[in-house]
Amino acid sequence: MNPAIESYPLEQRPPSLPPIHSVKLTVNGTETELQIAPWTSLLDALREYMNLTGTKKGCDHGQCGACTVLVNGKRINSCLTLAIMQEDAEITTIEGLASTGGGLHPLQTSFIERDAFQCGYCTPGQICSAVGLMNEGKAKTTADIRELMSGNICRCGAYTNIVDAIEDVMNQKNA
Ligand code: FES
Ligand code: FES
Incomplete structure (x- = not known):
């Protein structure tokens, strides 16, 4: 946060400074209270105020999917929602997908096995989106996965391997 903003007690804030709100977010099972401007996006709250930098900022306006997280199990672009709107939600980021014992999520393992990334910038969003896709249960074919993802x-063009990685986990689940 801008230290100039932080240093003002709320009651002494000059009108030129943005208002600060207390927002409680539950992320990866842990509740945290943040003091943020009401227009802070969920993406910025995660990255700038909670140090959860696994969630990436690509376009910041809903075009790339790099910022995808799960809200109550559904995938959303975290750049398109305000943190304050998600106070009662269970938010899961890439940092929260591994099991509590530290084992990787099956999709994380599959992305490694299938070599489904190059620079890795899009990968957290791809994996969170794939978890959401599987929760939705609508993808039945390879073409469905392509469409729904x-x-x-992915600027590196790792699409073929990404689809293979997701399909592997779907097939394991249905076996
Ligand atoms: S950062 Fe690109 S969709 Fe959110
Ligand atoms: S792996 Fe580089 S953008 Fe997808």
Whole structure:
């Protein structure tokens, strides 16, 4: 946070400074109270105020999917929602997908096995989106996976291996 903003007690804040609100977020099972401007996006709250930098900022306006997280099990672009709107939600980021014992999520393992990334910038969003896709249960075919993952852009063009990685986990689940 801007130290100039932080140093003012709320009651003494000059009108030129943005208002600060107390917002409680539950992220990866832990509740945290943040003092943030009401227009702070969930993405910025995660990255700038909670140090959860696994969630990436690509476009910051809903075009790339790099910022995908799970809210109550559903995938959303965290750049398109305000943190204050998610106070009663269970938010899961890439940092929270591994099991409590530290084992990787099956999709994380599969992305490694299938070599489904190059620079890795899009990968947290791809994996969170794939978890959401599987929760939705609508993808039945390879073409469905391609279509339903089309909101997640990969500038490195790792699409073929990303789809293979997701399909492997879906097949394991259905076996
Ligand atoms: S950073 Fe949110 S969709 Fe691109
Ligand atoms: S792995 Fe580089 S953008 Fe997807």
